[in-house]
Amino acid sequence: MNKTKRYFFVGVGGVSMCALAKLLTHNGNIVVGSDSNPETKISGIKVFHEHNAENVKDIDCLVYNNAIAETNPEILEAKKLNIPVMSRAELLAEIASEYKYLISVSGMHGKTTTTEMIAEVFLEAGLEPTVHIGGISNCFKSNLYIGKKKFFITEACEYKDSFLTLKSGVGVVLNIEPEHLDYFKNFENIKKSFEKFANNSKKIISQKKYNFNNSINYGENGNFIAKNIKINENKLFNFDIYKNNKLFGNFNLNSIAEHNIENALACTAVCDYFKINKKHIKEALENFKGVKRRMEFVNTSPIVIHDYAHHPTELNATISAVKKHYKKEILVVFQPHTFTRTKAFFKDFVKVLLKADKLFLIKTYSAREEEIEGATAKDLFEKTKPQKLDTYYFEDFISAQTEIKKHLKSNNILLILGAGDIDKMCENFK
Numbered sequence: 001m002n003k004t005k006r007y008f009f010v011g012v013g014g015v016s017m018c019a020l021a022k023l024l025t026h027n028g029n030i031v032v033g034s035d036s037n038p039e040t041k042i043s044g045i046k047v048f049h050e051h052n053a054e055n056v057k058d059i060d061c062l063v064y065n066n067a068i069a070e071t072n073p074e075i076l077e078a079k080k081l082n083i084p085v086m087s088r089a090e091l092l093a094e095i096a097s098e099y100k101y102l103i104s105v106s107g108m109h110g111k112t113t114t115t116e117m118i119a120e121v122f123l124e125a126g127l128e129p130t131v132h133i134g135g136i137s138n139c140f141k142s143n144l145y146i147g148k149k150k151f152f153i154t155e156a157c158e159y160k161d162s163f164l165t166l167k168s169g170v171g172v173v174l175n176i177e178p179e180h181l182d183y184f185k186n187f188e189n190i191k192k193s194f195e196k197f198a199n200n201s202k203k204i205i206s207q208k209k210y211n212f213n214n215s216i217n218y219g220e221n222g223n224f225i226a227k228n229i230k231i232n233e234n235k236l237f238n239f240d241i242y243k244n245n246k247l248f249g250n251f252n253l254n255s256i257a258e259h260n261i262e263n264a265l266a267c268t269a270v271c272d273y274f275k276i277n278k279k280h281i282k283e284a285l286e287n288f289k290g291v292k293r294r295m296e297f298v299n300t301s302p303i304v305i306h307d308y309a310h311h312p313t314e315l316n317a318t319i320s321a322v323k324k325h326y327k328k329e330i331l332v333v334f335q336p337h338t339f340t341r342t343k344a345f346f347k348d349f350v351k352v353l354l355k356a357d358k359l360f361l362i363k364t365y366s367a368r369e370e371e372i373e374g375a376t377a378k379d380l381f382e383k384t385k386p387q388k389l390d391t392y393y394f395e396d397f398i399s400a401q402t403e404i405k406k407h408l409k410s411n412n413i414l415l416i417l418g419a420g421d422i423d424k425m426c427e428n429f430k
Contacts (some may be wrong), residue, residue: 006152008056009033010074011066012047013040016157017065019086019132020143021198023043023095026146032059034074060084063091066160067368089162092132092154096166099152100132103270104166106156106197107174108265109314110263114174115155117267117284122151125271127279129153135308138289146429157199158190163197170265170273171201171208179311182340182369198233205295216273224248224272228260235325237261241268249278254288255296256323284404295321303328303413304429310337310346310419317416319355328413332356333404333425335418336364343375358390360404362397365420370373374375401428 009021012033018040021031025044034048036053048055053073056062062078065088068225078085086094098104105115112135120139127152133143151353156163158170159347160182176194177187184190198204198212208217218224225242230239232252239261241248253264268360271281290296295318298304305325309318323330334353336342342349342364353359361384364377381393390407394400408414408429416425 005163005403006030006032006059006061008062008074008078009045010051010062010072011035011068012042012045012089013028014067015134015143015247016044016092016132016155017063018042019142020063020088020091023130023132023146028413038416039141043103047087049140055083056083061086063088066162081255087162089157089165093165096152096154098149100150101150101152101169101274102166103129103167103170103172103174104156104163104197104201105174105192105266106158106163107172107178108177109311109317110174110309110419111155111157112262112291113260113294114172114266115153117263117288119145119153120175121267121276121281121284122153124284125276127151127261127276129219135293137291145343152199156221158193158197161193164193164200166197166200168201170203170205170270171197172270173198173204173206173212174263174266175207176180177311177313178208178344179341182338182419185337189387201287205266205273205310211365215270216269219262224265224266224269226265229258229261231325234426239430241265248272249282251282252286255290255295256325257317258318258324259321260295262269288291296426298416298426299430302408302410303422304408304416304426305413306416306423306426308419309417312345312352315349315417316352316355319352319415321353322413322415326413329357329412330355331358331404331407331412333360333362333400333414333416333422334377335362335420335422337419338367339364339369339372341376343372343376343379343425346375346380346383349380353380356415357382359388359392360400361391361393362418362422363395365418365422367420397422397425401425 032046056077060102062082099258110213115133124127128147129143130147132154203214204215207219208222229239237253293308294308307318309315361377361381385391
């Protein structure tokens with residue numbers, strides 16, 4: 001990569017954007033940026049809190065992410081001045097190309113957790129990878145770990161086909177489902193996009209049902225499968241992994257979520273491909289530290305768990321896992337993320353939210369979108385309330401917190417779910 005001396009990041013506060021900005025700074029570049037969130041502060045990087053054409057001065061390259069409109073004044077000014085403009089995905093691909101091996105983790109669900117699992121194994125094995133992750137790792141306390149130049153481990157985001165810029169040594173496909181229909185329009189387009197991602201990868205780790213060429217499979221009928229799953233004395237999962245129908249080893253997983261066993265199989269397949277000793281895999285999974293906002297324990301008495309779940313499949317997995325593990329009354333507080341997603345999966349959201357014993361819905365986090373009639377948190381409330389009397393709707397966090405605390409007891413569990421700014425609620429339940 002031909003390093004430029006000065007980058008400007010539009011939307012520098014985004015979890016991936018700030019990680020890449022920090023990596024460029026570490027490599028000797030100067031990075032400045034803009035972000036509309038007044039709380040965005042990044043060490044060593046000047047941040048403007050208003051998007052203004054005047055911010056774009058004396059730069060060699062402007063980087064933007066998919067949440068930024070093409071009418072952004074900084075982007076328009078850069079183009080006017082003939083300054084090179086590139087997407088976050090294009091920059092990620094350029095950076096990744098500097099490493100000997102690129103490991104990219106894709107899928108509609110579980111990317112962050114699985115990326116973290118792989119990273120923790122590589123770190124346990126002393127391989128010092130560089131890691132770019134879509135959350136804050138509890139292991140290295142950041143969304144970025146700067147290691148050596150051999151291994152680059154990253155999430156591969158499918159939205160707007162961002163992951164198609166990556167040429168992976170190993171590409172992981174965790175799952176393929178309808179999602180981001182505001183961009184993809186239909187499921188066929190999604191499948192075609194993942195097929196392209198697979199074709200861009202020298203080796204694919206995936207479930208067998210996806211029928212990718214040159215793949216190592218895990219899960220049902222795969223090369224790596226889990227058997228004899230049980231809960232150990234520490235109330236965590238214990239299971240045997242079989243590789244090509246032969247016992248590979250017995251493992252404990254530091255997670256209460258059974259769906260993470262599938263992620264652990266994907267992780268194991270990747271690590272075994274790179275000939276990492278199984279003792280390192282075993283040690284890392286047993287001591288898996290996870291990521292903030294992914295089955296994160298906010299409090300233990302009463303139990304309060306926060307998770308980034310924002311798709312019906314994710315909500316179902318999280319609620320079901322907690323119900324199965326604790327067998328207690330579950331209070332769910334959920335903030336829908338975007339109107340288009342709520343509209344696309346409205347019936348599915350209603351179905352899964354009814355699994356909560358008590359349901360607290362927060363006004364939709366709109367992100368980049370305008371409100372869509374019939375696709376709001378209030379609409380979800382009006383659909384679920386007749387079927388579940390213990391359903392409540394709130395326009396703000398403060399009123400929600402006041403009501404939730406009336407219901408939260410030592411013998412029940414609170415799940416705080418969503419991908420917006422609902423994590424702000426967590427501080428009040430510690």
